[in-house]
Amino acid sequence: MGSTILVQAEVSPAGIFAASTARLLAMAESVGEPVLLVVARPGTCAAVAQSAGSVGARRVLVVEYEGSTGQLTVPTVDALAIACAHVAPDAVLIANSLDGREAAGRLAARIGAAVAVDAVGVERDEEGIVARHSVYGGAYSVASAATFGPLVVTVRHGALDAQVESVKQPDVELLTAAPSGTRAARVTRVELDDTTSARPDLRGAARVVSGGRGLGSAASFALVEELADELDAAVGASRAAVDAGFAAPSQQVGQTGASVSPQLYLALGISGAVQHRAGMQTAGTIVAVNKDPDAPIFEIADFGVVGDLFAVVPQLIAELRARRN
Amino acid sequence: MKIVVMVKEVPDTYGTRTLDLGTGLSERLRSEPVLDEIGERAIEAALAYRERGHNAEIIVVSMGPRTTTATLQKALAMGADSAVHIVDDALIGADLLLTAEVLASAVRKIGDVDLVLAGDQSSDGSAGIVPAMMSELLGWPNATGLSSLSLTDSALTGMRVSDSANVSIEADLPAVASITETFPEARFPTFAGIIAAKRKSVAKWSLAEMGWVPATEVARSIMVDVSARPARIAGTTIHDSGDAGTQLARFLIEKGLV
Ligand SMILES: Cc1cc2nc3c(=O)[nH]c(=O)nc-3n(C[C@H](O)[C@H](O)[C@H](O)COP(=O)(O)OP(=O)(O)OC[C@H]3O[C@@H](n4cnc5c(N)ncnc54)[C@H](O)[C@@H]3O)c2cc1C
Ligand SMILES: Nc1ncnc2c1ncn2[C@@H]1O[C@H](COP(=O)(O)O)[C@@H](O)[C@H]1O
Numbered sequence: 411m412g413s414t415i416l417v418q419a420e421v422s423p424a425g426i427f428a429a430s431t432a433r434l435l436a437m438a439e440s441v442g443e444p445v446l447l448v449v450a451r452p453g454t455c456a457a458v459a460q461s462a463g464s465v466g467a468r469r470v471l472v473v474e475y476e477g478s479t480g481q482l483t484v485p486t487v488d489a490l491a492i493a494c495a496h497v498a499p500d501a502v503l504i505a506n507s508l509d510g511r512e513a514a515g516r517l518a519a520r521i522g523a524a525v526a527v528d529a530v531g532v533e534r535d536e537e538g539i540v541a542r543h544s545v546y547g548g549a550y551s552v553a554s555a556a557t558f559g560p561l562v563v564t565v566r567h568g569a570l571d572a573q574v575e576s577v578k579q580p581d582v583e584l585l586t587a588a589p590s591g592t593r594a595a596r597v598t599r600v601e602l603d604d605t606t607s608a609r610p611d612l613r614g615a616a617r618v619v620s621g622g623r624g625l626g627s628a629a630s631f632a633l634v635e636e637l638a639d640e641l642d643a644a645v646g647a648s649r650a651a652v653d654a655g656f657a658a659p660s661q662q663v664g665q666t667g668a669s670v671s672p673q674l675y676l677a678l679g680i681s682g683a684v685q686h687r688a689g690m691q692t693a694g695t696i697v698a699v700n701k702d703p704d705a706p707i708f709e710i711a712d713f714g715v716v717g718d719l720f721a722v723v724p725q726l727i728a729e730l731r732a733r734r735n
Numbered sequence: 736m737k738i739v740v741m742v743k744e745v746p747d748t749y750g751t752r753t754l755d756l757g758t759g760l761s762e763r764l765r766s767e768p769v770l771d772e773i774g775e776r777a778i779e780a781a782l783a784y785r786e787r788g789h790n791a792e793i794i795v796v797s798m799g800p801r802t803t804t805a806t807l808q809k810a811l812a813m814g815a816d817s818a819v820h821i822v823d824d825a826l827i828g829a830d831l832l833l834t835a836e837v838l839a840s841a842v843r844k845i846g847d848v849d850l851v852l853a854g855d856q857s858s859d860g861s862a863g864i865v866p867a868m869m870s871e872l873l874g875w876p877n878a879t880g881l882s883s884l885s886l887t888d889s890a891l892t893g894m895r896v897s898d899s900a901n902v903s904i905e906a907d908l909p910a911v912a913s914i915t916e917t918f919p920e921a922r923f924p925t926f927a928g929i930i931a932a933k934r935k936s937v938a939k940w941s942l943a944e945m946g947w948v949p950a951t952e953v954a955r956s957i958m959v960d961v962s963a964r965p966a967r968i969a970g971t972t973i974h975d976s977g978d979a980g981t982q983l984a985r986f987l988i989e990k991g992l993v
Binding site for chain 2: 514518523524527564596603659673685697703715721722724
């Protein structure tokens with residue numbers, strides 16, 4: 411112990427720390443001393459520090475960056491590079507979101523560091539930080555490390571549930587730095603995703619109900635949502651359901667969508683193609699409803715129902731409601 | 736406009752993909768090698784741009800094992816003008832940064848490139864990071880994760896869908912762009928395309944031919960452990976005879992899942 415782990419704060423466009431930040435801090439604390447890096451608009455340092463304390467940061471570095479919202483990726487990377495030079499971390503933990511991944515990639519390329527993408531955990535051995543990955547849909551567990559220098563790690567959403575206690579007076583340091591001047595894309599418009607609802611976030615949800623092409627239409631897909639709400643679950647979808655317009659691309663589960671590992675995964679009208687299974691087969695319990703007895707989803711289901719989902723699901727919902735009342 | 740499309744040969748995702756537990760490398764021979772689907776969509780996007788009446792030279796670039804030369808024929812048959820295959824034993828097991836370094840240096844060697852067009856995520860590595868690394872190494876903007884893209888001679892605009900927002904972006908060329916699978920599926924090569932591809936070339940470059948040596952001051956990522964998880968086994972399957980919803984509710988309650 412005693413070594414620094416730099417954590418990149420994920421801040422929403424509305425300026426609120428994402429849930430991932432608290433989780434990353436907890437993960438960092440298991441292998442070293444976390445330092446939270448926040449990129450903020452000029453003059454907001456004090457306010458930022460306060461909310462950083464509430465997600466459990468004891469030590470905070472703030473880089474105030476003029477116009478940091480106008481440029482894509484580069485301002486974050488400039489801040490990360492400055493912070494790395496300042497604290498010489500053993501590892502840098504960044505959320506594995508689109509923005510996080512790309513900042514990690516640019517940072518690693520800029521400072522010549524090794525990168526570990528989509529880690530589900532970090533460990534420490536005699537030689538340093540080791541990242542754990544779950545690959546090919548959880549069929550393998552792989553560990554990776556850097557030959558030398560810091561390991562830049564992006565961490566899968568919902569990989570860890572732990573939180574650290576909130577801190578009243580975090581130790582805050584303001585870093586100033588000139589922008590690198592690296593050419594960047596310009597952000598011309600930001601439209602917040604208003605489909606984010608009261609439902610739990612797909613990545614990291616304890617329960618997920620997903621629908622596939624078997625739902626038949628966007629209107630019928632409402633049945634998936636109804637069951638999800640009954641179970642307080644997140645809503646997922648197969649790629650076929652997304653392609654058909656039943657669900658949003660952000661709801662896709664699978665190899666090219668979200669990887670989820672909930673306690674309970676319900677697959678409705680999903681055949682269970684390998685690419686879908688790659689995103690959900692590490693779930694605790696898998697339930698499938700499909701009218702085709704030969705659907706591959708049954709090979710990995712703990713409880714399979716061969717039947718018409720339009721008969722089975724309404725009955726299930728009615729049972730659950732009856733039990734609740 | 737000179738467009739370089741980055742494509743990758745991957746094990747067919749419909750097959751069983753396995754890792755060698757000794758080396759940690761993907762056992763490519765266990766599953767048929769194919770052009771990654773997202774790379775095909777990137778080629779499609781470049782071809783569609785040209786078909787809208789713009790002048791464009793389309794060069795496909797891939798770093799991969801020997802079999803990649805044959806796989807790149809499909810890209811030529813679809814309509815790409817030429818292909819570059821970077822192949823060198825020194826690159827076996829290359830990590831993400833080494834891959835990006837090699838690809839960025841290939842783009843430099845090709846010269847006068849206006850746009851690098853990539854997939855957002857490969858289907859075997861699924862890292863989703865090589866294009867951003869390439870943009871840093873080239874000093875170009877990353878216009879990545881795009882669900883739409885339009886190009887002029889000097890700039891691009893597009894829509895980027897991040898976790899919490901739809902972001903409109905613009906970038907001056909040269910730039911690195913990457914597309915998501917919301918882009919249209921790729922065409923099938925036509926018979927005429929397949930014949931025409933025979934007259935096009937796949938250039939094979941070794942690192943020596945590229946005049947490039949990996950920098951020693953750059954750290955590499957190494958695999959320190961690989962283990963297989965036991966495969967999942969099927970549990971109970973019931974056939975609905977009118978009360979499956981009730982039985983399912985009972986299962987969930989008994990398991991403490993609701
Ligand atoms: C590179 C690549 C990446 C991919 N990535 C992903 C990914 O990330 N996620 C993903 O999901 N897919 C992905 N796919 C696609 C994948 O191969 C499948 O095409 C897709 O998962 C199929 O979706 P589905 O199960 O909904 O549709 P289908 O395979 O058409 O299955 C529909 C199922 O519904 C059942 N059904 C129909 N009506 C009813 C009813 N009334 N009651 C009960 N059951 C019913 C049918 O029996 C059938 O089994 C990818 C493919 C490729 C090539
Ligand atoms: N070996 C490679 N050769 C060519 N392009 C690649 C290679 N690896 C990655 N890419 C490009 O980078 C994209 C994202 O890959 P990845 O970062 O591995 O998920 C791919 O869709 C390709 O466009």
